[in-house]
Amino acid sequence: MEAAVALVLALAMVASLLRLVRGPSAVDRMMSAQLLSTAGVALVLTLAAGHPAAQGLTVALVLALLAVIGGITFVRRFMPGDHRGDPDA
């Protein structure tokens, strides 16, 4: 059961790379990255389930936190009229 779920999640992550390549806007690419991180968290949780050490939980939490930081960076860069994160400003 877990293996089948993990396979579908991995396929979803690969498919979302198509949107990452195609765009067309930066928001589309960010959504693709969001799906990659959410599906990645689910994938790590699924693969780690049932193992007593439960290290996978730590990996999943770090992955989720990295997605938050990536999202905040994106919003700071692309929010109209706010260029605090813009190196060209």
Add this chain to the structure above:
Amino acid sequence: MLEALGAAFLAGGTFFFAAGTVALLRFPDTLTRLHALTKADNLGLGLIALGLALRAGSAGEGLLYLVTWLLVLLAGAPLATLLGGIASRSEGGGPPP
């Protein structure tokens, strides 16, 4: 019993992830894709976390799955709103300035 219920939740979560990915690839513009994706993948992760929690060995481990989902939800909701604002202001889903 709990095993079977957990398997059903896992299957449901997998379905929502698949649906969200198809929507991300097939929907016509940025805002519809954002709308479809943000609901589908958070719900998918929730169902998978719930399914894994039901199949977990201990209550503590199951609780940690749900806490992970809560973190993703707390981060995802405001981010989806901000992304929607950026997409709608940069007319027609074109590249932001």
